[in-house]
Amino acid sequence: MAVGFILYGVAQFFFGAGLLGSLWYVFIGWFLNNAAQSSYQQVILRDVLSGVKARNVMTQQCQMVPAGVPLDRLVEDNILGQGQRCFFVADQGDLKGLITLHNIRRVAAGHRAEVTTDQVMTPADSVYRVHPEDDVMVVLQKMDESDVNQVPVVEGGRLLGLITRESLLHDIRMRAELAV
Numbered sequence: 815m816a817v818g819f820i821l822y823g824v825a826q827f828f829f830g831a832g833l834l835g836s837l838w839y840v841f842i843g844w845f846l847n848n849a850a851q852s853s854y855q856q857v858i859l860r861d862v863l864s865g866v867k868a869r870n871v872m873t874q875q876c877q878m879v880p881a882g883v884p885l886d887r888l889v890e891d892n893i894l895g896q897g898q899r900c901f902f903v904a905d906q907g908d909l910k911g912l913i914t915l916h917n918i919r920r921v922a923a924g925h926r927a928e929v930t931t932d933q934v935m936t937p938a939d940s941v942y943r944v945h946p947e948d949d950v951m952v953v954l955q956k957m958d959e960s961d962v963n964q965v966p967v968v969e970g971g972r973l974l975g976l977i978t979r980e981s982l983l984h985d986i987r988m989r990a991e992l993a994v
Contacts, residue, residue: 815846816843816844816845816846816847817843818843819839819840819842819843819846820839820840820843820844820847822839822843823836823837823838823839823840823841823842824836824840826839858990859951859986860951862986862990863949863950863951863954863986863989866950866951867946867947867948867949867950868944868945868946868947868948868950868953868967868977869946869947869967869975870950871950871977871981871982871985872946872967872974872975872976872977873975873976873977873978873981874974874975874976875976877892877896877898877902878901878902878903878904879901879902879903879904879913879931880903880904880905880931881903881904881905881930881931881932881935882930882931882932883931884926884927884928884929884930885918885926885927885929885930885934886926886927888901888918888931889918889926893915893918899914899915899978900912900913900914900915900963900964900976900978901913901914901931902966902973903931903932903935905932909938909971909973910932910935910937910938911935911936911938911940911941912935912936912938912964912966913931913934913935913936914936914963914964917934917935917936918934921934941965941966942956942957942960942962942965943965943966943967944956944965944967944968944977945967945968945969946967946969946974950982953977953982957977957982963978963979963980964976964977964978964979965977
């Protein structure tokens with residue numbers, strides 16, 4: 815249908831319908847083609863993620879940092895040293911919150927020695943979290959709606975793992991390539 819509109823617009827241009835009228839048909843065809851491709855990609859994504867649960871794509875390597883650690887130490891030891899981008903803040907094993915690069919960037923580099931993890935973290939009750947049996951397609955949609963790059967996987971108040979946008983996209987790409 816989209817190609818038909820585009821061809822009709824091109825034909826109209828050559829047979830005297832004018833530039834504006836023919837461009838209108840080409841534009842409609844182009845728009846329909848983009849909409850069809852987007853819908854097709856969503857169908858493929860749903861097919862690839864069918865039956866995949868949060869438990870299947872989470873990583874269990876979630877680094878916990880104590881509350882009260884100065885940000886400059888966190889940056890030096892964990893971010894620059896190990897390349898981590900997201901940490902859970904805990905106090906005696908209890909999850910208190912989440913700290914990301916976004917939280918750290920809000921503090922000027924010269925003041926990071928005076929500011930601690932618990933002062934800039936996102937509190938645990940404000941963090942979007944998922945259950946290990948949640949459908950990954952729903953998790954992906956919620957991450958997109960909430961504009962977050964990582965979500966903790968929690969069951970019964972216990973942290974089981976972490977899903978990052980990067981690891982989720984990597985998993986989707988691998989599943990698509992392997993046709994799993």
